[in-house]
Amino acid sequence: MPRQFILASRPAGWPTAENFALTEVPSAELDDGQVRVRNEFMSVDPYMRGRMNDVKSYVPPFEVGQPLEGAAVGSVTESRSPALAAGDLVLHNLGWRDEAVLDARHARRMPRVPGLSPSAYLGVLGMPTLTAYVGLLDIAEMKPGDVVYVSGAAGAVGSVAGQIAKLKGASTVIGSAGSEEKVRWLLQTGFDVAFSYKDGPVYEQLREAAPDGIDLYFDNVGADHLEAALSALRRGGRVAMCGAIANYNATEMPAGPRNRGLVITKRLTLRGFIVTDHQSRAASMTADVTGWLRDGKLKHAETVIDGLENAPGAFLALLRGANTGKMIVRL
Numbered sequence: 001m002p003r004q005f006i007l008a009s010r011p012a013g014w015p016t017a018e019n020f021a022l023t024e025v026p027s028a029e030l031d032d033g034q035v036r037v038r039n040e041f042m043s044v045d046p047y048m049r050g051r052m053n054d055v056k057s058y059v060p061p062f063e064v065g066q067p068l069e070g071a072a073v074g075s076v077t078e079s080r081s082p083a084l085a086a087g088d089l090v091l092h093n094l095g096w097r098d099e100a101v102l103d104a105r106h107a108r109r110m111p112r113v114p115g116l117s118p119s120a121y122l123g124v125l126g127m128p129t130l131t132a133y134v135g136l137l138d139i140a141e142m143k144p145g146d147v148v149y150v151s152g153a154a155g156a157v158g159s160v161a162g163q164i165a166k167l168k169g170a171s172t173v174i175g176s177a178g179s180e181e182k183v184r185w186l187l188q189t190g191f192d193v194a195f196s197y198k199d200g201p202v203y204e205q206l207r208e209a210a211p212d213g214i215d216l217y218f219d220n221v222g223a224d225h226l227e228a229a230l231s232a233l234r235r236g237g238r239v240a241m242c243g244a245i246a247n248y249n250a251t252e253m254p255a256g257p258r259n260r261g262l263v264i265t266k267r268l269t270l271r272g273f274i275v276t277d278h279q280s281r282a283a284s285m286t287a288d289v290t291g292w293l294r295d296g297k298l299k300h301a302e303t304v305i306d307g308l309e310n311a312p313g314a315f316l317a318l319l320r321g322a323n324t325g326k327m328i329v330r331l
């Protein structure tokens with residue numbers, strides 16, 4: 001019988017395996033217009049931590065006792081829609097399960113590209129890269145010559161944001177991540193300078209990396225990283241407020257940056273965004289990224305965990321930094 005994960009309970013602070021339960025569900029008959037999809041890869045993403053809380057946000061919370069959701073790619077095995085046929089590869093939002101039954105209009109057919117794993121549609125050709133692209137180019141309005149700092153730089157969004165900055169003419173790209181191994185990988189992917197935030201205060205390491213300051217900060221982390229960036233930003237600097245993963249498991253309201261007065265005195269722009277509002281940029285991102293991949297100009301990594309039963313473990317490991325590049329579960 002196909003299996004799916006439900007939310008067993010809500011976490012307080014750091015989530016644990018007990019918050020997830022694997023259940024079996026009988027295969028449903030298809031209605032007109034529906035397709036059955038055998039999921040091949042599913043995504044675990046930091047935003048799912050927010051959906052485990054009973055809090056209203058830009059996406060509704062997961063419900064206790066109900067199946068989890070998230071991006072997945074798989075093959076259509078049965079179709080009652082003229083739009084899709086058995087064998088089609090599709091991207092949809094019913095991850096966390098072996099088999100998805102859904103309306104064909106909620107599944108997007110994706111091309112099978114020789115040499116490219118379908119998991120690319122969850123990472124380098126998917127939502128995380130669109131986030132990096134929009135955040136850097138539209139939200140923070142990167143200009144050639146900018147000195148750019150990216151936190152969470154060895155993750156799915158950060159690694160691509162840094163490389164796009166370089167490809168679009170940034171003079172220096174600085175990245176921070178949580179281990180020496182990740183720092184080495186960042187330098188191989190084209191970051192000019194990289195440091196581990198576990199080696200010392202971000203403020204000091206960033207000042208050493210950019211003694212003359214930075215023009216643009218792509219924020220995936222918040223907390224001490226944001227504070228350090230506000231100090232390092234030059235007059236008129238810009239920040240893409242993408243994520244604040246350092247706070248996702250906090251049980252109390254986190255303190256704001258103590259130096260936020262600098263936003264005024266340095267005339268900084270801090271701009272938040274949600275990638276789903278920017279689907280209109282997907283075609284442009286796909287065209288650019290396909291070209292960069294073909295020409296070997298963009299490197300990407302995936303950390304792949306096997307087995308649906310290991311999906312909660314993959315999610316928990318993502319929150320603790322076990323991934324380099326995109327965290328993927330292969331079903």
Ligand SMILES: NC(=O)c1ccc[n+]([C@@H]2O[C@H](COP(=O)([O-])OP(=O)(O)OC[C@H]3O[C@@H](n4cnc5c(N)ncnc54)[C@H](OP(=O)(O)O)[C@@H]3O)[C@@H](O)[C@H]2O)c1
Pocket residue numbers: 045046047127128131152153154155156157158176177178179182197220221241242243244245246247273274275276318319320321322323324325326327
């Ligand atoms: N605004 C949007 O629409 C949007 C869309 C997608 C993602 N995001 C945000 O973008 C950020 C990156 O997402 P992603 O999918 O690319 O995830 P990711 O970076 O691939 O994975 C999360 C990484 O966060 C790092 N991390 C965890 N706790 C940390 C802490 N306390 N301090 C510093 N780093 C920490 C870990 O790497 P280390 O080993 O380096 O610690 C971990 O590997 C997240 O904040 C996410 O919420 C926003």
